[in-house]
Amino acid sequence: MRSGLSRTDIQPRLRDLVTRLYQNIPTGIGKGRTDLRLNRQELSRVLGRGAAWAVEKGMGVSEDLEYLEENGCLEGARPDLVSDKAYQRGRNQLGTLGSGNLFAGIQYVAEIYDPTAATALGLFSDQVTLTLHSGSRGLGHQVCSDHIRIMVEAAARYGIELPDRQLCCAPIQSPEGRDYLGAMSAAANFAFANRQVMTHWARESFMQALHLGPSQANLEVVYDVCHNIAKFETFEIDGRHRRLCIHRKGATRAYPPFHPETPERYREVGQPVLIPGDMGRYSYVLVGTERAYSETFGSTCHGAGRRLSRKQAKKQTRGRSLLDELEREGVVVMAAGMATVAEEMPEAYKDVAAVVDVVEGAGISRKVAQLKPIGVIKG
Secondary structure, eight states: OEEEEEHHHHGGGHHHHHHHHHHHSOOSTTOOOTTOOOOHHHHHHHHHHTHHHHHHTTSSOHHHHTTBGGGGOOTTOOGGGSOHHHHHHHTTOTTOOOSTTOEEEEEEEEEESOHHHHHHTTOOTTEEEEEEEOOSHHHHHHHHHHHHHHHHHHHHHTTOOOSSGGGOOOOTTSHHHHHHHHHHHHHHHHHHHHHHHHHHHHHHHHHHHHTOOHHHHOOBOOOBOOSEEEEEEEEEETTEEEEEEEEEESEEEOOOTTOTTSOGGGTTTOOEEEEOOOSSSOEEEEEEOHHHHHHSSSEEEOOOOBSSOHHHHHHHTTTOOHHHHHHHTTOEEEESOHHHHHHTOGGGBOOHHHHHHHHHHTTSEEEEEEEEEEEEEEO
């Protein structure tokens, strides 16, 4: 999200803002707010409607949906194919951040590489932004677990040899394939709704901590992209337009200028691409390109990737005060537990700047702006 605020506007109350975000957006495994509890019928509506469900409940505005991939709802979702256990796990997790590498980050625009694209995206120098990184939570994890068991058996039945159980699969048009896509689409809609609810609570947090009205904070969605999803998209293959199932794992969509699914506001510069880094250095905003559309099915990378395992990261942080180190660098961090902070320390990740330079050099994304963190909440 972009705001109408500059870094100097929030710096005196930065800690209050981080605290308010931490209070309003539940973090950690299994955490949820007591004022948002869904019965099965209502959760089924979420799985079918996606982010639109949240907007209809007053958590956001209709304009938000224009800036979400697929407008925040995958067609073909089958809530009836989601297991009872997945429903139970997701019942209290809507509007929650989770743990691990998931985060909410207050950042500012540190550098602009493409002024024209930055203007189209509503970004300006020293502007305060907010990034939310979360997904379908325990519900999505359970959908995956349920279908791994089914797919392992299906792969053997269809004569598919698996080098690893985690690569189990089935033909798209098989009963197992169709059922998985329906359940996975329902989980994706939960993720869209989850981020929309957190967007609403983030807006409230800014207004509460900074004593501002909605028009003063002016928090608007730049874009919402998926990075672990399979869905049908149309591409030209050998001169023919074909509907393909595109699976992006650790990758994100990067549609070019003038693509019909690129929001009108961004039509001349391309779809925004968000590539988060670590909580101590920087993240990037890019836009998609024609080359990505023709060579990588409109895809680019999602992040930097780990350099150290979680165990190695914990070992390297022994005897260190990471929160103090980060605060000395100008980053206020609040987390449910120090174990996650240790696992997610900046040095655990590759330098995302080098990764971004590679994808730009390959022509599959174009840099627009660099964002630097000043406040982070984690599970």
